[in-house]
Amino acid sequence: MLRRLWILLIFLGAFAPGAAANAPLLLTLPIYTDSLASDWQNWSWGTTLNFNAADPVSGLPDRAISVQYTNNWGGLSLRHEAIPVTAYDTLRFAIHGGGVGGQIIQVLLQTSDGGGEQPPVALNQYLPPGGVPASAWAEVAIPLADLLADPAPSFARITWHNDSGGANAAFYLDDIRLTAPDPAPPQLTIHSAQGIRRLPTALYGSNAAYWNGNIHADADLVAKVAASGITVLRYPGGSSSDEYHWAQWDPGAANNAWAMNTTEFVSLLQATNTQGLFTANFGSGSAAEAAAWVQFTNVTHNWNIRRWEIGNEIYGSWETSWTHDGTAYMQGDATHDGANAFCAAMKAVDPTIEVGIVGALNATEYNGWGLAVLSNASDCIDFYVIHYYALPPGNTSYQQLLQDPPSHWPAILAEVRTMLATYAPSRHLEIVADEYNAYYTEPEELQLQTVNLLFLADTLGQLIQGGVAAANQWDIVNGLSSNGGDYGLLLNWDSYRRTPGYFSFPLWRQMGDMLLALDNSANAATTFSAYAALANDGLTILAINKTDQALAATLNLQDFAPSGSGVAYVAAGASLSATSVSYNGNASPPVNLGSVPPLPVSGVASTFTYSFAPFSVTTLRLAGAPTCAWSDVDCDGATQLDDITALAGRWGSHEGDIGWNARFDHDADGALTVVDVQAAAAQWTP
Template sequence: MPRGRTPRRRSRMLRHCVVGAVAVLAASAGVGALAPSAGAASTVGIRVDAGTSLGTVPSSGAGLNTGVGDENMGTAKVTSLMKAAGVRQLRFPGGSGADAYHWKTHTMDDGGWIAPNTDFDHFMATAKKVSAQPILTANYGSGTPQEAADWVKYANVDKGYGVKYWEIGNEVYGNGHYGNGKGWELDKHADKSPTAYAKNLVAYAKAMKAVDPKVKIGAVLTTPGGWPDTEKAPGDSADWNHTVLSIAGRSIDFVIVHWYPGGTTTADLLNTPSRIAGVRSTLRSLIAQYAGSRAASVEIAVTENGAVGSPAQTSQAAALFAPDTYMTWFEQGATHVDWWNLHNGTDQAPTTVNGQTDYQDGGVLSAGTCAGGKCEPPRDTPFPTYWGIRSLTALAQPGDTMVKSSSGNASVAVHAVRSSNGGLNVMLINKSPQKAAQVSLSYAGFTPAAGAVTTVSYAQGGTALTTAKRGTAAAQTLPPYSITTLQMKSASGTAGVAKPTPAPTPTAAAPVVSGTTGTRAQGEIGAPVDGTTPSSTSGGLASTGVSTTVTYSALGGLLVIAAGGMLALRGRRRRASHRK
């Protein structure tokens, strides 16, 4: 425990950062097995179609969650680390705490912990140092439309901050309406139904846009396939998403989901990006149904995303998951993806995952906490997840074009980007913890220059990204559990290749399978793990095209619905130092 922190204070700090319910997508098979490396290894075929665009790398996509409980949020070391990782968006004031936080008085309605120098102006100073766009969560649980409108006025009229994106509440569906007791999300409204939220959402949007018509208003949705998606409480005529969008669909500018796919094994976690296409497709179908002529302009924001609930949270598997899930969401049209969390802390003893210590901490930087007689590395030490996110800076810059790519084996994920200088960058992620992967690469719409290729890699146990000349554009050997990005120039005389053309837009939504199993899998805090339904270097990423293209073959899997049994995990984390 950091000096000066009492367990009682740590509990209060945790309360405002608790996250809500989401689907746990547990693949029924593990990560596709690699054939033995060295000599007898099978070669994984990688195909890059540099002539087919999946959209533009968004300018504000690669984001992080921050909170009023994080006294180190704005230090010189932390802001430097965030900037170097290409972070382009910061979310504030922090998870469930947003529904208790009053910006004007810098207080928590539920008595939650607030650290010094974390008020709104200090946060904005941090965002400026990082060169990151803010995304703010207005207090729905204990606030009012007028309070939110006053915040817009202060931010954009009085201070000239130009804050564009505003969420209305955090995980409002976790307010107890679906029979899970009081839930995890503070909501002081007498009516906690989706109908009430939707009507109040319209009032928030009207009040806030009256102050600044340029602001964009976001609606909280349940993640398709995750609890309480499709649930109807007594008196409801429809589920949360259909109800909210039927009332407020023409008053919003983006929809919000949270993505904590979890899994019982690291293989489960690493398979989950293949499910994102189905989730996005379902969301697009809902938006098209209710947003009318504005549907195409309504964005998808994943304002919480992470490995919380999986066996690996700070070790190498989580590091591999991070860039894969960011890029998959971007390729599927998300304009914002914010990792949970900058600092987090834990009250759980470290575990060993594939031979590496995992501190069971959802942050990208160490909070320096201790549990079970063992302590994390010194405060602000980057966890492997930090380096996984930072690996994106070797792949893409804002405005670059994502292009179609595919892998012949699900054990190697691939993402490809045409850079603004005419080159091609290809990220390869070897998901086998023990075996190297031999890969052969072929290209359409791009001819790489001959000779050794510049690679930027992050391997197990690394404390930095490593740049080297290694292999060729046609063949590479990927170390076990590694991220390798090839940075290629075009062959002489081929620089005038035509601009990539957009991939075809899907005409029908892919189904999101739902069901219950006895599989014990962990998802976002606040959801059950037993399958029951409750009586509830620098750079950056961020608008992208929509495509059904998946960057590696999808494995057959089971969708485990996350619901109230996960409250036990939430209780454990409340006793943690989840104060940020």
């Protein structure tokens, strides 16, 4: 699917020292609790270790780390991706001296994997008199300020170092963790009269590759996709799109028992009530082949596949393609059709389709790919495709994954919009993000854990807030990676079990269709993020609690009259590493999530408090109505001439600004134009 080395370069820069967050992410970062947390590694030396030792007091099933230094330089050293020094304030753990006690130990931090040793501190000064106790546990709390003598933005290793001058008796450690101060309760102000944009249903998409097998015939999978709220499925799948010649598979061929052809894929769309997004084979195909596919789907059959793109990641050397040059991709050469020719041939068959081109995230990467394709795009082209994955393989940092959506998507989309405005100013091309997820290759186990639920929900919020026209997570079914992860929302190696990330879609589908302006006092990247929207029956709020404590947020509903009640839809995990979540309090939710009643919310007022569960995504639906109409710009209770004047002025000075478009986009075409001003004027009655 993806083999993008450039993302590794992005992240080497994005998370370099100096990019650290200024507020805590997790109130507790587990290091060892009966087992070593998956994002920590053992880099010890000169020790005999057992990470699965029985607790010396309680025995099984409790576990601890047994540590015995074998020389005077021994050390238990645990390593993590760089941790911002501002994220936590205390190292906490329990220590047991075995039958002897009295071990002499130093604790120190390192600011890098191979250096940056900070001055060690003697453990005994944080213990009761007598030091490490024999035959008993003692709790230890060491302020990080005591361990960081030198100014540094982050640290990477924690070491318990032998200071006795030789080998000594074994001791035990357990419940090792970093803790942060409790954050201030979030304050949310929802501006019900300030619409940002409409929420097109095409945002709730995923991918379904032809090599997924005959998933269209699996009743359990079909039921789970239908219940997810996913609205669009992209086909035939990532890099394989540029090796896929559709007519070799459709109608059915004897050798396709392992695959899913166009006819079978459309049956999946119909069974799940989803739309299709098709990727034409650019790398080894032709404009005529793509046009014939449009003929097959939209003329020979009335399947109404509206959105098509030309090729997949053609800029990359990992793709099967005759060119990786942006200009050649658009213009073609003497023996190959370019994307402009593809588009013309496809629209000659069905002028109603929308056609997109492969895009890059900025004007310089891949030898200026973005500049080249936009400068050479014909008027036929309708949208610009981007792909983004947050982490390289091997990075198992919960912090970096959770911080990524609000930390990177705003800048990415701003850069893309700058490119569109600079190199295709008259085109008004839409942005389609039809591949996104956590890892660009070889996903880690984090993909199967609660952390990915929070990550995907926040990513969807950023795509919606950033004005993306359509988006597709990769993917509904994939396969187990060598790292123990899987991109799929459903696991084909585990009876199509739903991963926590699956639940991000039904929670977003409970939201309204008009995104609203929202002020959030919390740090969205590290603690608590939130989004709000108007629905036909009231106000909706989706909030993501990234901490291990319930957060009591105060909600201030401006220009909205609540009726006093509401409901909550909640997916929550016991920890970030949990591989299952509860839904509305049900630990084993049925396939039909609609049969799980939402949780009641009472006491809803213009200002009220709601407690968001730890490690959760919550959608609140609050009954009531806005106190002013969309055309009443100043919310004075009537649509008057000053409102029309203000609307026209804002249209003129904010064209293309998504902060205004949705509220005044009367014809819902995604842009604020003179048509909308005229419509507003026609509705105004003096």
